[in-house]
Amino acid sequence: MRVAAGDREAFATVYDALSARVFGLVLRVLVDRSQAEEVTQEVFVDMWRKAPTYDSARGSAIGWALALAHSKAVDRVRSSQSQRDRDERIGIRDSVAPFDVVSEAADVRLEGKRVREALETLTEAHREAIVLAYYGGLTQTEIAERLQTPLGTVKTRLRDGMIRLRAAMGVS
Template structure:
């Protein structure tokens, strides 16, 4: 008669440490226990992750992330709540599902960007008109600034000068330049209806 035994139970009967004991020692920072735990469980963890992820390279990466998380959080494991392997496989399942969701979200984002870029290729006229209208709005808003504010804002944002360079050019203290730019930008934001 052939008896098939759970490997975890077999370990306990053979005097070897169970995954629960190893995980407890890992929680105390025992590197040897971590290596032993990895050797005893890696094939099961990787197998679960591999079933959820199509790409073997991603499955390996997620498995590494799982063992890093095990190393970092082993002290939180409570044997009374369940077996060590169940705790580890739950963690692996969660990480694999997160990776699937992240990959899907990335694909969806790429599709949206691709569609947007595809649509823009055929609508150069509309894009040009939109830029022109926005440019006119900004010019009208700039006209609403005081001369000193407009001068400081134009030198900073259109001239590309630093506060110090504007201060030198206009022979005004740097603090005054900063105030003019700040006040000018507030007025521009209000004139353009931009909310922060």
């Protein structure tokens, strides 16, 4: 009755009387000591908040406290299991990506053929700049030096060549 009225000293007495039993029950359910400590704390916070709703006609204070403790401990177990299940599903999903090596190789060959055919539609100057940049791995400056062409011209050829290449491949 005093705890329900917000009497802190009365609650401290209840805590002293019940904390070991509540903790023991929670620890048996959870096994993990640190989680049991957290849940025990949650139980007593809930008891403090819900004290006005306690009805002695429905059972003893210790019965109410232990029922609350058991319920919270089981909820924690379910929550932990649910989290492990989610993590496992995500881990399986992330680690098992369906991959067809043969199909992928065929796609790469077909795409390579499309690019080579599209390159043939470009002017010699555009094709040469793109091949040196994308297949040769040269920078724009290196291409300009190799072709003995101004850097601005190389940049223009690359830009215009890529625009024409995209159009030839039907890519917008």
